Amino acid sequence: MKHFSAPADLPVYALDFLTEDVVVYAGGGGAGRSGVKNAIRTARVDVPSESIKELSRLELSRDEDAPMCIAVNKSLGSLVAGINSVAEKVKANQNESLRVFDFEVKESDNDKEDKDPASPSELSATVTFVKSAPSLPITNPEEYQFVLHTFPSLTPAWQTPEDAFTNGSGSAEELYSADFSFDSEQVVIASGQKIKVFSTSPAPLDTSSSSSGEKSDSSNSSVKRPLKIQTILNPALGGAGPCTFRAARFGRAPTSEKVLFTVVNAGPGKGSAKGKRKSFVSSWNAETWELVQTRHVADKPITAFDVSADGKLLAFGCSDLSVGVLDAKTLRPVLRILDAHSFPPTCIKLSPSGKTLVSGSADNTLRVIEIPSTALIGANASNNPKHGRPTPQALLSSMSTRASSKSGPSLFTLFAVLLSFRLLNAALTQTFFQPDEFWQSLEIAHRIVFGYGYQTWEWRDERASLPSGSAPWQGWLGGWWQDVVVGSPIRSIAYPAIFVPVYWLLKNLQLDNTFLLTLLPRLTQALFAAVGDFYTFRLAQRVTSIPIAYIWLLLNWTSPYSLHTATRTFSNSLEASLMSAALFCWPTSTFEGKSDVSTRHTQGSQAKGRRSQPSVNIYPSLAFMGFAFIVRPTSAIMSIYLGLDLILFNAPRAALPSLLIQTLIVGSAILSWQTLLDSWFYGRLTVTALAFLQVNVLGGSPVSLFYGAQPLHYYLTQGLPVIATALTPWVVTGWAVCLTGAGARGLSNLRESSTLALLARASLWVTLCMSALGHKEWRFLQQLGPIWILFAAVIVSQQAHERKAEPAGKVSESSRNQHTELSTSRPRSAFSQIFSELASAWQTLHSAAHKSEQSRPSSSATKLPAWSNRLLNALPPLPYLLLAQLPLTIYLLVGHGRGQMHIMRYLHEAVVERQSGNGLETHGKGTAGIKSVGFLMPCHSTPWQAWMHAPELEVRRPTGADEEREQAGWNGSGDGGRAWFLTCEPPLQGQDLRTYRDQTKVFFEDPLGYLQTRFPSLVDPNFPPSPFLPAAPGVNCTSGRQAENHPDWKHAWPSHFALFETLLDRKGVIKNGNQGTVRDFLREKGYAEVKRIWNGVGSDDENRWGDVLVLAWQGAKSK
Template sequence: MPPANTPARRVAPADVSTSATNILLFLIAFRILNAFTLRTFFQPDEFFQSLEPAWQIAFGKEQGAWITWEWRYQLRSSLHPLLFAAVYKASDFLATSLHLSAATSAELLVASPKVAQAIVAAIGDFYTWKLATRIYGRDSRGSWTTLLVTLLNPWQWFCSTRTLSNCLETTITIVALDLWPWQWSAGGSPAGDSRKNERGTAEDRALLSSLRQCLLLSALACILRPTNVLIWATLASIAWFRNSWDKRIILIREVLICGSAILAVSAIADRLFYGLWTFPPLRFLYFNIAQSLAVFYGRNDWHYYLSQGLPLLLTTALVPALVGLYQTLTNRSFSASDRLQTMTRIQLATICLVMPFVLSLISHKEVRFIYPLLPALHILAAQPLVRFFAPAIYYRSSAAYTPQRLLLIFLVLVNAVIAFYTSVWHASGVLNIMTYLRQQHEAHVTDTSFFSGPTNKGITAGFLMPCHSTPWRSHLVYPTIDAWALSCEPPIDFSESEKAVYRDEADQFYDDPAQFLQDNMAGGLRHLPTRPSYTTTPADPSLTGSKHQHQWPDYLIFFQQLEPTLQPLLRMSFYRECWRTHNTAWHDDWRRTGDVIAWCLDTTEQDTWREKQRQTELARKRWATATSAITNTHEFHIDRMLEALKNSEAQSQNSGWARFIPSRSTFSLSAPWSSNQPSMREKFAAWRRGVAAYFGPRPSRIWRLGRSTPNVRDWIPDPRCFLSWRWWVLGESLELTRERELYS
């Protein structure tokens, strides 16, 4: 079996450049498609640590962005939101220049960050392939396998186009890894030769330029996510111990220069965003380690990254990645020609072990914390995959590799199913509800202009959900949508005893919903609104004192799990269900189980929803009746079908049913199917004649969706059409039944 780095063919430099450009364009189109098919919720940080501060940067503090406690205490770098703030400004400028309607402009503002992140994800995929070409060869099976594994990975489809800082960190990391001077860690490079000829000097300059670009990007990744320093500290340590003092001095000098440049840019950006001089990475470590606030969001077992993190990242590629990791670290037999490639794989395997090990020492763990390792794991998984599946692909005529082919098809199908379910179906309702509220605002409010003054009036919405269960202004878009939700501020500057008994607002609500609503809603449970706010005068100021945190909204949003609790509490109110959408079939948080439900005060909207539900139920009953009739027809008319077959055959002159059944005298156990037996075509033709005799001609009308007619029956499928695909199977079973009766 040829190794993974065996090139399939040689290509000219011009062909290589064209191929790389085409691959990049394909990846951009692929990830844009990925971004627009992603309709599910994953992590609140996708919105609250990127898009919400970006919205405030782009449009101002008065436009309703939700700024969480991390931003108030300067724990996050403003560099990541600045990217999306620029995207928002460009989208707003485009919408204004093209004079787009408010609804179209809102859709553009929702979609533009997805496109931007899709391009970022495509760049990450492209540089994963580029680094694989450094290791396995420009046009090798290993490099193409790495690209295919990256594209088929369900986690990549599910997560790479989300606006998480971890996704940008992953892309920056793989680009920087491609620029890293691996020659320094391999024990020799052109830059270390004593010969100072012209070629060596040019290679030295190119290597130094690549190092500077790498360090700039790695410093940026560490500013975005301080844990990224584990990767670069590991690689720098290996380079330090494998080089002379000349290289060490160069490395220290470039680290100081590039690191200082990125720190200066970050400090200026944070000064403009926060209004004071601050250093977010240091404050991030202080709050999460010194004050242990990360534990407030959950504790995990020490083996989390091994038992859950890596399986979630790699799914079906887990075994090849572990095999590649083991073989890379244990195989020491390599030739001098592939020394650089082997040492590169060893260093990639090393960072894939060091980073999870160190992060396992922290109580709070999440799979996305080790996301930057995924490209390296894909590269390591490529060689075992090539060795196992390549013979099944390239030797198609051999039946010996059929199990490998079937396994490959199975793995691809499993990846596709997981990707579809997690990106389209699971936890989709919490995004759909934001689209619904935006559409209701457009339907009920005449002035839907963007970024209007605070005097403009829109709909109101309240979310009785665990904190950060939905996106916020990035999906509500309109600043005049007045919305509130339960919060979950951590116990900052609390003592250990106070932290032990601390309950945030969401916890207080789920501890006792009735008492919470009585104490924290304007008017309690006795004075509830009767009409939506967009049809009435402003609320009574006497009900908005400091004691009350929330106003009763036009739309009350909650998960289905809470429905039995709210129904008795609000049975005397004017709130009724006006919308419902599927969210998920299961959830690890019991508070988030079931559909997402919206109750509203608008009676017209309630009536419309009830009528829609009634029509849906009628359609369901009609479908159940039709399928039941078909089933009953099959069971009830078997004997009559047999009789019709006999009568039809008796009227036929050319062929008959009797000639298909051997007589009792000619029946033989040793030769049950003699040469006198008819062909399949003849048996099928006879069967169709028998069915036609009983049912009439084969129905031609199945669906008439394209025909405009007031007759509703023309839109309903003829139940007989469902028998058409069962003719042959049922005919065979009837014929065998008849033969058993004759020969018994």
């Protein structure tokens, strides 16, 4: 059995077969501003090659509704479509909802050639518009009545009375389906609460009232009424909740007994799981109207239903995204395709022979399924007693399609694979990248649990020490701003709080002195990285296709930047994961929710003059965006763009109140929760997001500029190449192609080109906004990394498609397995299927890189811009580039900056050994272990107590004047005490950045001078703690000269120094006037090397070159 998915370029709401292998489908974005055209398409279905080739197209008005139903009369070559007119005509009761088109299927050899679809449409113009909104066979949109017309004259035959379909309260019911019997003598109409069967011949005028059972219409006695044959009321199913009819269909072929099939969707019953809504299919004797049998077919509502032309097979689409086929005689399952679409199926149709099934969905895809021959044999046997019952082997083969069709991995299995990969990624990461990985997350969480750790300036509350008048506004707002915002901490405790349970568990299990102290936090972040991969993969699957999703996964797993940063405890890493989840949940393209896509655009809703209110659910996406905002306020840049795009260009006007209400509710909840959490942590009202804005944007001299100011083009010339690495040319090409949306629509294997265009525009918006800020870092665009890689995956797939690496009429293995969708069950060998798909993705990379002139597409055949083809063709094959990145990735994970990490564990182990009485001997001198340590490195070159975990090196601050600062959360190490480092506090009072110099800068300008003037002349063997700074660093230094002569920068000689090797070779003048090096000076003071850790081959900071060394005092050198 074969089945595959094909892009449809528009949301599909109706389809039918013109011939055995030519299908017509229709849909679009409706009357609105979604940008999705309304159209009717015809295409040839080629099951052997698993392809659908478009034959013709007819574009419809964007001001009207999308076609919601179509019916084909093959003998007359006519197609009837239900299309609601523009709103003005609907309100004026002039809805021209019935359209007739002529068609002709021309068979020719040209149809089989592989070239662009013919531009002239083979669907002719409209023949007749029928006034007063008749429908065939849909409802009268004004009165929820059914009007029967003869065809092709379209003469009204009869109309149901006003009260034919009303509920107990007298309100009109919406009609869901209508169908004619095989001999066209009866028509069955289904509403939610009842099914009625009428004769197609009108009742006599004098008996229509009594015989039909409904009240006659006294206002128009000339209207003909139908003769009612039977009414079936909504059945009550045992164990199920409230039931509604969804469809009713007659059996198609003339058989010894006439049959009617009905579909019932049931709500949750008593004691059943919340949200569990079963669906049932029943068969009725259409002569005696006795119920023959009922079968439970799914645990979600059925959204589409069809009967084969010979009446032997039933097909259904379900809101659990599956498509199924039943034997019409026994209602036994024939096959079931899990996750046939990303949204619930909206329409389904069996071919005239019953050998092919096609379903459509609002996710812009068609699913084509070849009905296995065993199913046809079984159906023939069950419908024809002469053939007897099918063999058990045939039934088993026809019913076990899930295993034989290589159904894709479950969501659980997929996430397990992604998580396993990221856990391995985290365990292999042994290097230092940037300080915020520790100082803005783990150090704070460590302090909360263990009671010690360093708080950088971002976490300190300086409101009491700042002068008044710092607010940018006057009046009460300025006073509030001065009291609450100015000098307030700028970091929210939300992200560090994630790691508090981890440290708490280690502390209570007494495992905090093991390797788990440094490993578990990173494994925790690996969980979030896997969540980001999971949602981006599913986004890629929904927007493009399964093969492209696996190409994305392969490229993401081989990305040096992703492997280097995703599992690090940066707030940017969590921001990227949360925004990936938000993008997956964001309403895109048709803005249809998964739970009710198939019933959203109900026939007649617009025609009634009150289109049903669109239900655009953005709560999940807003929640993810809100948490991302708490973690990093700059994530709001993308959120704002997505919101404006939705409101201004895509969302129906009727949905705007709902969107605004949802935004208000989630926004208020997120901001309130953040404010309460941070205010509780800091002990007073604190709004960290506003404080962040005040310090880094609104201030006269933004503090962020202290850490560097980069040019406007930085993110395009450095950020993008660093994040994308070897994929940069493919990312640039994909980004450019997807920006317009029109360019992407011509590419293969895309389901939502408009969504790709949205992602491209949003990425550009974020890049431009972030470029406007002075201080820039690569990781500030980390949230765009997964999107950029998706752009590259799209281009790689297109290259492979155009190079035709396989014979004509064939598709790649990855395309052949497009049915490998995600399901909620656990198929056998799911792990092997994932890696098989990754292998297919690797083969696609090779196909895309194929260099032969024979396989290279002509300039007229390619859908990619000419400049991109020249660029990509000039590059080495992408697989070679990815392999070339492997040494770089390994080096970044285990080599570059390794010493900066492992020095802290070495110090931890040394302190632990000293406390256990073993001592750490130093070169046989017998010197006791570590008593104090000073870091002569650029500030924050290493982690701190989150890795060193040495409470023995913490000291309590003096009482008295400093007691208030200690209670306010000041540090017991770092800028003094038994463990200290060179600080780099920013100018927090608006000092001139051109003259301001921090402690690190002062030290490295003249290391020897600093050591001689800031330390005592002799080393005290007792190694007393270094003095603490009595004032917050960076607050009182108003000029460069004051910084250079800062009286508080005094130190006691420690028992150990940690430094980079390059420092020892720095030259200067020793007090006696002789030239010397730092190495000479420290050797004279009695310090010698006791530990050397390799730190890589270089650094972007000249003060971090060489190995990381530990020097220990071994006694003064004798003179």
